Amino acid sequence: MSDVTDTKKKSMKGLAVVVLVVVLVLPLGPCQGALQDGYCKGKCGSTDVEDTIKNVVLSKFNQDRSIVAALLRMQFHDCFVKGCDASILLDGSSSEKAAIPNLSVRGYDIIDEAKAALEKACPGVVSCADIIIAATRDAVSFSGGERYEIQTGRKDGLVSQASNVNLPSPSISVSDSIAAFAKKGLTTEDMVLLLGGHTVGVAHCSLFQDRLYNYQGTGQRDPNMSLLLAVTLSLRCPKNASVDNTANLDQNPLSALVVDNDYYKQLLLRRGVLQIDQALAMDARTRPTVASLASRSDFTSQFAEAMVKLGAVEVLTDEQGQIRRSCRSVN
Numbered sequence: 001m002s003d004v005t006d007t008k009k010k011s012m013k014g015l016a017v018v019v020l021v022v023v024l025v026l027p028l029g030p031c032q033g034a035l036q037d038g039y040c041k042g043k044c045g046s047t048d049v050e051d052t053i054k055n056v057v058l059s060k061f062n063q064d065r066s067i068v069a070a071l072l073r074m075q076f077h078d079c080f081v082k083g084c085d086a087s088i089l090l091d092g093s094s095s096e097k098a099a100i101p102n103l104s105v106r107g108y109d110i111i112d113e114a115k116a117a118l119e120k121a122c123p124g125v126v127s128c129a130d131i132i133i134a135a136t137r138d139a140v141s142f143s144g145g146e147r148y149e150i151q152t153g154r155k156d157g158l159v160s161q162a163s164n165v166n167l168p169s170p171s172i173s174v175s176d177s178i179a180a181f182a183k184k185g186l187t188t189e190d191m192v193l194l195l196g197g198h199t200v201g202v203a204h205c206s207l208f209q210d211r212l213y214n215y216q217g218t219g220q221r222d223p224n225m226s227l228l229l230a231v232t233l234s235l236r237c238p239k240n241a242s243v244d245n246t247a248n249l250d251q252n253p254l255s256a257l258v259v260d261n262d263y264y265k266q267l268l269l270r271r272g273v274l275q276i277d278q279a280l281a282m283d284a285r286t287r288p289t290v291a292s293l294a295s296r297s298d299f300t301s302q303f304a305e306a307m308v309k310l311g312a313v314e315v316l317t318d319e320q321g322q323i324r325r326s327c328r329s330v331n
């Protein structure tokens, strides 16, 4: 009888030790596991992880408002290729970074700076993949967008190959684009909302010049582009220019740096810069969403929801990834 009581007492003691270890160790463990709202909270000692990232982004934003576009595009290019695993950040002559669509991706220095601050405060705790998502959210919120709650707990990937980069081209059809987003678990509506990322930022002339001078080999401009826009863009992008200039994706100069629904208004006026942008306003499957977003005031909250969905694409679980110490190389 007393043997049984002893064993019970011992196992209770054992349980108490386990509980204590879990309580003491877990809050200091890495921000990993299933995605959760505010999962990094309390995991970096007295340092607030999300605030640390926000401060870095704010100081960069104060120097250069175009970082909003840079980070939005970075999140898209990271999440669409092997999931949101920071594979876009790995250096290497044949890593994702070196793939053609990624050559104009910017903002790596922002992630490096945030990572350095966090490594100083709590080494090996916050993944680079989470930093991309948090930094993008902050940038969006500084430029008119909503400060949405993000989920954290991503791990960083170990693989980054340029040959894996299969990002949509600017002349992708609406059908192919719908299919590409569907493959990532995103609906047609999500796609229209996420392309709203083109409410900020620029595109190089080389990526839409065909629409000005030789649309689909016709020797004419794209009939879906307003004449006024075609004339304006051709001044920025002369036919045989030796320099590849850029033009704002949102052609309202007053809101080209603001996260708002003006992009959709421009599409309805046939003032979309990329072929796929304009196609959204022409296709029966996407036009109703474009029209509705152009006339409603809740784009920023809907965009926020779509960004959270994008941030959940093919996220790595514990065993498949790591928390990198430098975002540019695997440990």
Ligand code: HEM
Pocket (backbone or CB within 6 Å): 068, 069, 070, 072, 073, 076, 104, 106, 168, 169, 170, 171, 172, 177, 194, 195, 196, 197, 198, 200, 201, 202, 203, 204, 205, 207, 249, 274, 276
């Ligand atoms: C079918 C999907 C998409 C296509 C074909 C596409 C294509 C492009 C192209 C061709 C550029 C210009 C790049 C350059 O000139 O170097 C661009 C820029 C940009 N894209 Fe997209 N994009 C797509 C979806 C998205 C999504 C989902 C987001 C974000 C949520 C996004 C955000 C941006 C931003 C912010 C820029 C401007 C970047 C800067 O100023 O540095 N795009 N996109």
